[in-house]
Amino acid sequence: MLFDGKTVMVTGAGGFIGSALVERLVADGAQVRAMLRYTSRGKRGCFDHLRDSVTQHVDVTLGDVRDVDAVRDVARGAHAIFHLAALVGIPYSYEHPQEVIDTNIIGTSNVLLAAKDLATLERVVITSTSEVYGSALRIPMDEEHPLQAQSPYSATKIAGDALALSFHRSFGLPITIVRPFNAYGPRQSARAVIPTIITQALVGSKLKLGTLDTTRDFTFVEDTARGFVAVASSDEALGEVVNIGSGVEASIGEVVEKIGVIVGRDLIAVGDEQRVRPAKSEVSRLCADSSKAKRIAGWQAEVPLEDGLRRTTEWIEAHLDEYRPSEYAV
Numbered sequence: 364m365l366f367d368g369k370t371v372m373v374t375g376a377g378g379f380i381g382s383a384l385v386e387r388l389v390a391d392g393a394q395v396r397a398m399l400r401y402t403s404r405g406k407r408g409c410f411d412h413l414r415d416s417v418t419q420h421v422d423v424t425l426g427d428v429r430d431v432d433a434v435r436d437v438a439r440g441a442h443a444i445f446h447l448a449a450l451v452g453i454p455y456s457y458e459h460p461q462e463v464i465d466t467n468i469i470g471t472s473n474v475l476l477a478a479k480d481l482a483t484l485e486r487v488v489i490t491s492t493s494e495v496y497g498s499a500l501r502i503p504m505d506e507e508h509p510l511q512a513q514s515p516y517s518a519t520k521i522a523g524d525a526l527a528l529s530f531h532r533s534f535g536l537p538i539t540i541v542r543p544f545n546a547y548g549p550r551q552s553a554r555a556v557i558p559t560i561i562t563q564a565l566v567g568s569k570l571k572l573g574t575l576d577t578t579r580d581f582t583f584v585e586d587t588a589r590g591f592v593a594v595a596s597s598d599e600a601l602g603e604v605v606n607i608g609s610g611v612e613a614s615i616g617e618v619v620e621k622i623g624v625i626v627g628r629d630l631i632a633v634g635d636e637q638r639v640r641p642a643k644s645e646v647s648r649l650c651a652d653s654s655k656a657k658r659i660a661g662w663q664a665e666v667p668l669e670d671g672l673r674r675t676t677e678w679i680e681a682h683l684d685e686y687r688p689s690e691y692a693v
Contacts, residue, residue: 364442364486364595365391365393365596366392366443366592366596367391368392368393368394369393369394369442369443370394370440370441370442370443370483371388371393371394371395371443371444372395372396372441372443372476373388373397373398373444373445374398374434374437374444374445374447374448374470375398375399375428375446375490376395376398376399376421376447377400377409377410378408378409378447378451379396379409379458379546379548379552379555379584380447380490380543380546380584380588381397381409381410381447382409382410382413382550383587384445384447384588384591385410385413385417386413386417386503386588387585387588387591387592389417389420389421390687391592392413394420395421396421396422396424396437396441397421397422397424398424398426398428398433398434398437399423399424399426399510400427400448401426401427402485403565407423409550410423412550416422416619423437424437427610428446428466428469428470428471428473428474429465429466429469429473431473431476432478434473434474434476435480436660438474438478438481440481440483441481441483441484442483442484442485443486443488444474444477444478444484444486444487445488446471446487446489447490448466449467449470449490450462450466450467451492452516453494453516453517453644455554455693456492456515456519457641458460458693460515463515463519464519466519467516467522467523468519468526469517471489471523471526474489475526475536477534478530478536480559484536486537486595487527487537487538487539488539488540488591488594488595489524489538489539489540489541490541491523491524491541491542491543492516492517492543492614493543493545493608494514494516494517494520494522494646495511495517495524495542495607496509496510496511496649497510497517498513498646499649499650502612502650503650503651504606504649504652505606505652505654505655506542506604506605506652506655513644514567514644515642516566522535524540524604527540528540528604531602532602533599537593538601538602539595539597539600539601539602539603539605540603540605540688541590541595541605541607542605542606542607543587543591543606544582544606544609544649545579545580545581545582545608545649546582546587547583547584547671547672547675548585548674548678549581549584549674549675549678549679550584550673551584551675553688553692554693555620556572556579556615556640557581557655558675558686559692560618560619560622561622561626561672561675562653562679562683562688563688564619564623564626564628565676565680567581567688568569568628569630569633570631571634571635571691572615572631572632573635573638574638574645574650575614575615575619575632576614576615577629577645577646577647577648578612578613578615578648579613579615579649580609580651581609581613581671582609582612582664583609583610583665583670583674586607586664586665587607589662590607590656590660590664591645593660594607594656594659594662596660597660599659600650600659603655605659606653606656607651607653607662608653608654608664609654609664609668610650610651610652610653611650611652611664611668612648612650612666614647618668618672619632619670621669625672625673625676626676635691636690638691643647
């Protein structure tokens with residue numbers, strides 16, 4: 364489908380990837396309905412950093428995906444739904460697994476139930492995560508890689524993916540599952556490792572980190588958002604799971620070195636016990652095979668890691684007052 368002139372609902376629009384997706388959809392001419400989680404202070408997360416030229420084309424509703432009535436209200440008359448709302452912190456899922464279960468599984472169920480009743484619906488895109496694969500059993504990792512729940516968070520995403528595919532098979536819902544690998548870029552919170560490294564590197568040479576030899580497939584967020592739209596536009600993606608990743612594997616230690624060059628400082632990583640995940644839960648290696656996305660949607664990552672890290676560092680440096688480099692963000 365094409366999104367120009369279409370009414371498109373985005374849950375989790377105040378999130379890191381969600382806000383980038385809103386930008387992409389507005390640029391493509393969509394009429395966006397953004398569902399953001401209500402807070403008493405009226406904070407809208409990353410959405411507050413979007414330009415007025417973007418937000419003036421977005422209808423914002425505050426609510427919670429755990430409330431099925433709120434989801435139904437926003438979804439009414441939508442042609443497409445992008446479901447990104449989730450609690451994504453893996454360390455947080457150790458501390459509060461019930462909240463993560465309620466948000467990620469019940470929230471996804473509510474989106475699917477609302478979508479099931481829409482006569483206008485052309486596409487539902489459910490956001491998965493590379494964490495569902497667990498530590499790589501083979502590299503690169505295609506969509507047939509076994510699923511391994513190594514954290515409560517990853518378990519909830521496996522459950523959400525299975526529920527979504529069941530609605531496609533049982534009710535014919537036009538569902539696609541997008542499975543992004545580690546997105547990074549401007550506006551990302553210090554909960555993620557790259558902003559954690561950058562914020563500490565901007566104020567000193569010693570970095571408190573967890574494991575340095577784990578590897579990830581870091582994909583610039585603009586590439587990720589473009590991938591969501593490309594895959595959602597492909598009829599071949601209906602009923603399919605599609606990876607969105609750069610296909611480039613980098614260790615945390617290598618990222619530290621690259622950021623050191625950008626900030627012009629020799630960085631020293633110091634182990635911090637509270638940042639080390641349980642041995643059986645830590646995902647040691649991730650690297651995407653995104654050939655399916657290229658084949659059925661014409662998508663591939665374009666931004667090299669060094670360029671993306673530089674752009675991310677510049678943004679964080681300009682907004683450093685919004686971060687707390689000395690604290691561990693769970």
